[in-house]
Amino acid sequence: MMQFMRMAGAKLGEHLAKDSVKKFAREAAVGAALEAGVGIGAEQLLPRALGQRPQASLGESVLRQGASAAIGSPIATALGRAGVPGSVAQLGGALVGQPIGQAVAQGILPGHQQYPLGIDPEPHQAGHANYGQLMAAQQFEAAREQQRAENQIALAYARNSTAPSFIQHSSSGMQPQDVAFNALKLASQVSY
Numbered sequence: 001m002m003q004f005m006r007m008a009g010a011k012l013g014e015h016l017a018k019d020s021v022k023k024f025a026r027e028a029a030v031g032a033a034l035e036a037g038v039g040i041g042a043e044q045l046l047p048r049a050l051g052q053r054p055q056a057s058l059g060e061s062v063l064r065q066g067a068s069a070a071i072g073s074p075i076a077t078a079l080g081r082a083g084v085p086g087s088v089a090q091l092g093g094a095l096v097g098q099p100i101g102q103a104v105a106q107g108i109l110p111g112h113q114q115y116p117l118g119i120d121p122e123p124h125q126a127g128h129a130n131y132g133q134l135m136a137a138q139q140f141e142a143a144r145e146q147q148r149a150e151n152q153i154a155l156a157y158a159r160n161s162t163a164p165s166f167i168q169h170s171s172s173g174m175q176p177q178d179v180a181f182n183a184l185k186l187a188s189q190v191s192y
Contacts, residue, residue, distance in 0.1 A: 024077060032073035035093075039065030039101075042131075050137050060105055067104040072097020 043061040047054045056064070076093030080086055106112070 024074075024081070028074040028077045031077055031093075032069040035073050035076075035097075036062075036065045036069035039068060046134055046138075050134055050141075052134070060109060063108060064101040064105040066101070068094075068097035068101025070097075071100045 040058075040061045043056050043065065044054050044058060054061070072093035072095075074093075075096050076089045079089035079092050084092070
């Protein structure tokens with residue numbers, strides 16, 4: 001039995017030493033780090049940027065998103081190598097990794113951990129913003145900022161523009177009342 005285990009260990013060592021396995025491990029590790037960073041940012045930074053308090057603690061987010069990325073990223077990398085398009089491979093990895101990450105958070109942390117980027121809250125949770133509400137608030141703020149910038153540009157144009165002026169030339173043969181009449185006639189035709 002011991003000799004069989006030594007042979008299996010040697011074969012496994014040979015397999016893990018291959019360049020293709022090392023490349024796969026590097027790709028999966030980089031993908032996991034990026035995926036975990038994005039997930040933690042979505043749980044922690046997005047609510048803070050919108051002036052809200054995150055629903056999950058930083059430790060909970062690191063645990064959930066780290067476990068999710070550790071499982072989902074190798075799956076996404078393997079799917080990508082199997083010829084699955086990149087966005088579909090990433091989605092497949094996330095669909096497997098996120099529930100496992102949530103289960104890990106539930107199993108390790110005390111109490112019931114709510115998934116902070118989930119679907120609409122239950123009525124007893126209605127005071128907390130969900131991911132869709134946070135995105136809508138961000139889009140509203142972006143539209144408001146765009147409108148403010150457009151208003152500033154319009155105000156700058158209005159401040160820097162000069163009112164049109166016109167000069168009336170008259171010959172010595174015109175009467176003063178004709179000059180006034182022509183000036184009023186021209187002024188009524190000009191729009192500001």
